[in-house]
Amino acid sequence: IQQHNKAQRPIILAGVSSNVGELPAATPLASRSRRLAIFGQYPVRKSLYKEHMPRLQKLVEHLGVTEVADIGTTPADRGTLDWAAQQFSGKLRDYGPLPAAEVGELLADSQAGALNSNYSVRFKSGVVGAYQAHALPAIIFPQAGQPGPIELDPGCPTPDQVFAVHAEDVLAMLQQAALAGFGYYQEHRSYAAVLRQILPALRQP
Numbered sequence: 001i002q003q004h005n006k007a008q009r010p011i012i013l014a015g016v017s018s019n020v021g022e023l024p025a026a027t028p029l030a031s032r033s034r035r036l037a038i039f040g041q042y043p044v045r046k047s048l049y050k051e052h053m054p055r056l057q058k059l060v061e062h063l064g065v066t067e068v069a070d071i072g073t074t075p076a077d078r079g080t081l082d083w084a085a086q087q088f089s090g091k092l093r094d095y096g097p098l099p100a101a102e103v104g105e106l107l108a109d110s111q112a113g114a115l116n117s118n119y120s121v122r123f124k125s126g127v128v129g130a131y132q133a134h135a136l137p138a139i140i141f142p143q144a145g146q147p148g149p150i151e152l153d154p155g156c157p158t159p160d161q162v163f164a165v166h167a168e169d170v171l172a173m174l175q176q177a178a179l180a181g182f183g184y185y186q187e188h189r190s191y192a193a194v195l196r197q198i199l200p201a202l203r204q205p
Contacts, residue, residue: 016123016124016125016128016189017126017129017133017190018129018130018133018134019126019129020103020107021101021104022185022190023108023133023135023182026178026179026182027108027135029111029175029178030171032109032110032111033066033067033109034066034067035065035066035067035069035111036059036067036068036069036111036113037069037071037106037107037110037112037113037114037136038068038069038113038114038115039069039071039072039103039130039131040071040072040127041072042073042074042075044116044117045070045072046081047116047143047144048114048115049081049083049084051116051141052141052159053084053087055141055159056087056114056141057087057088058159059139059162059163060088060091062162062167062170063112063162063170063171063174065091065111065112066091067091067092067093068088068091068093069095069110070084070092070093070094070095071095071096071098071103071106073096074096074097104130107131107134110134110136112136112137112139112174113127113130113131113136113137113138113139114138114139114140114141115127115131115138115139115140116140116141117140117141117142117143118142118143119142119153119156122138122153122156123189128140128156129185129189132155132182132185133182135178135179135181135182136178137155137156137157137174137177137178137181138156138157138181139156139158140156140157140158141158141159153180154176154177155177155180155181155182155183156177157173157177161173162174
């Protein structure tokens, strides 16, 4: 980027903010519904179900989840979603596409969020931004063919990290991850943080 910056203007690298709102302050996971949120575009949700169903089932059991919330647009061919509902023994609820404010309310009343993603580009993900903006630990399952994380992020635990913690202690572990992710979001990716980065550049002559 700098090579093509002929005018030598400031280069701003801003993180991707949530597009479904953000909490002003983190709320404790223990006061929320025992919900695992799976949010995002359908191809990403579909790949999570198809590539990682056994581990998702294990995660649901390990966390004591009572609802798996599938949030987002679903095509007319519901084959994968109907199959996933069977695998979760009735715990999956298909919310479909919702207004941003309603998605934010669901996330703010969930205990964890899951997605299928390349771990190294997690900060380019609007889904990770949405989870962290609502103080949710973003549990990242690796995309097929992608390497695992080189360096672990305290706000984005992997399934293996979650499974390594005893079920009695896992909520406390997820709470630490939620606070770490929320703190990072507030500092680097929130609406206010992005404005703090952009406004000085806009004031340049």
